[in-house]
Amino acid sequence: MYKDPDARDKQPSGVVLVLAVVGALALIAALAFLALVIFAVKLFPSSASLSSGEHRYLGHHSFSSALAGIKLEGPIGPDAAEEVVEKLNEAAHDKGIKGIFLEVNSPGGSVVASQEIHDTIRRIKEKIPVVVYMREVAASGAYYSSVSANWLVANRGTMVGSIGVIFNSFEATQLVDWLKLKPVTLKTGRLKDAGSNVRPWTPEDKIYLQKLIDDTRDQFVADVRASRPKISNETIQHMSDGRVVLGSEAAKRNLVDSLGSRSDAIAKAAEIAGLSTGAETKVIPMENPEIPGFLSEILRSSISNTVSLVLRSIGMRQSSGLPAVSSPLLDVNSSETHSRP
16 A cells, blocks of 8 residues: 655654643743733732722722622621722722612621621711612621611512521530540630530530620620611511511511612612612622733633644544533521621
């Protein structure tokens, strides 16, 4: 059988293929580094740019008179509270922002984090109106965070309430015994290890910890009463066992001010802020600046081409798509292991 002597010259050698892959990967790495530099510059502006009026979340937007859109989603912890508080303060100090639209969808979280958001809203609402829209759930610490706003809007199916505090723990003494471990604890007082997992709780432990969460609940109730004086004692008592109610009942009990959709809440925020209502109402989303679009396209294109090249080199065809990962809705009864309203 005749063989073309130049046939092997027409096929790329292994060395050439390896060099091509390495070069493509090096190009992606360089582009990724450039993207990170640009992203860092936009995300963490210098003190000079901040002093000239540039903001972390609003500086990349162009507007004259608008609402600031802020989201409070998922469990409320120190990091989430710090970000929301930073956004609230930035919006309150921007002359172009006339009101704040806070969108809440959270089962609650830690006590102090919720109080930080609550106290910030209570302070800045004297300068700039804050309207809260509650989506699927605004329970416990999420309701605590929101309650000091100028106006609360819930959907009729929103789960609202859970005015209470919980402390989760577990006793692992049987597991410790099964593992034949002998815990050793040195302490300066008899209550220093109250709530320990490696010894049975004493009646004194339970009384002490119950007093702590009762005192925290009293702070929660006091702040709710201060922000919503129309709430009756009967409603406070009714909600203090940790239950949630639907938005329709929450409105009847003065837990929220009105029922409506997201657009209704935006219209209310615009009304209180003295802005025109309707489709022309501007809501500026206060989110982290994204990598510039053209650079994202370059990265996506480079990665796609490189993946195709590698797959072809090992005799495979590129798949038509990637598996999707979905997340269920958050459970109202969060299983966090710390005290939270």
